[in-house]
Amino acid sequence: MKRSSAVQLTVVAAMGLAARAQQPPPDPCSPATFNGQVCQAAIRQGGFCSQGAWVPMSYPQGYPDYYDAYGKYVQGGGAVNPLQAEHCRRPRVARGGFGATGAAYHSAGG
């Protein structure tokens, strides 16, 4: 039989490690790279521009929370290298590309 749990673990583990190995881009709402204007825009727009590319980002808290965290970081002597404002094209997000068939049925389960 071809399927082998040992192979599965190796392959998927490699995928997981690769995902973790990517460094996240600097975030305008993180204390060490805080930029108030860019942070507010990022919260509003669900992302920001970094090195010419749009970085989608979800912010569960409001701007004051990030500002407070930044203030505490600075008070504690933390160094800040603010993320510079950049302009880039925000990718247009299409939605609704899954679900059309299921809408016609009572359930997609069985």
Added chain:
Amino acid sequence: MRRVASVPRPSWQARVEESGLIWHSDPAAYWNESAFYEFTAREVEVLESATNALAGMALKAAQHIIDYKLYEELAIPACAVPLIEASWESEPLSLYGRFDFAYTGDGPPKLLEYYADTPTSLLEAALVQWRWLEDVLPRRDQFNSIHERLIACWKGFARYLPDDRIDLCSIDDAEDGMTVTYLMETARLADLAASIFPINEIGWNGEEFIGPHERALGAVFKLYPWEWMVREDFGRYLSSAKTIWIEPAWKMLLSNKGILPVLWKLYPDHPNLLAASFEAPDASAKWVRKPLLGREGANVTLHFDGEKVATGGDYGKEGFICQELAPLKAFDCKHAVIGSWVIGDDENCSAGIGIRESESPIITNTSQFVPHVID
């Protein structure tokens, strides 16, 4: 195996709703605790053994379909083949499935079909019938480790899921929504971050699938059939996106009723299989016609003794398979089908059962769920 009359708990509706079963009576009576099924320990061993054996046989059947490229027989579109083969090669994560058996306690369980991609009735099998047991017959046991196995399975998945996170989605329906809500809870109990949303809120930003909050979707459990996904607008992006999908695309082979003739060809006369083919048998046989991509007993036709019993529905345009009629015994005028759950993909993946019964010999989405105990 026997059916035993039982007095429903006072306020049983509230009790099952506490477990999330909100569709117990509407649009039709679904949860039925005015009876339960009782199995001997030996009967449970038979069901467990058959489930484990069939899980292994199904994987071999999938390999056979891929090796001989039997996609056309299963009405699998050409655009889905690379997805299936890539997912088979990479052997991704598989959470669950449900074999439906005809079983009466006499003779071996016979496989009716395999819901390998989007099985439901999970909540009632894993949780609701267990709480019924605790309330009504607390000293008895049940063939049911589904809940614990789901949590263990998620724990095993954790190291492969980006950011230790799983997003779950379904259509906006009470049963499907509660099923993914329950699965979300089991994922959280396994210390994963998890959220749910309707599947039509998935977005595509030109590079990757994203969730409702603009977050890239690293891993998604979807209670939505692959045969629908590959044919919809976003199906074209599935091969280029990095998202890990649970269940994986190769489950499309096993959830297709075409797996039944393939199994019969590979394992003729196996005690847990019914004869099945892509062609109709001769007129004297007792047989059942099922749509390749059908679910919940829709568009099924029974042929026996010159008579036909059929259900309606919207399935069947992709074609049908024919299967020998299972030997069914009525318990108190009810026909029972055993849903035998598979959690994970190891050799001992059999995790428990749920039972649905109906006066009709065809179990449909209106058939009732009845709890069980071990003698």
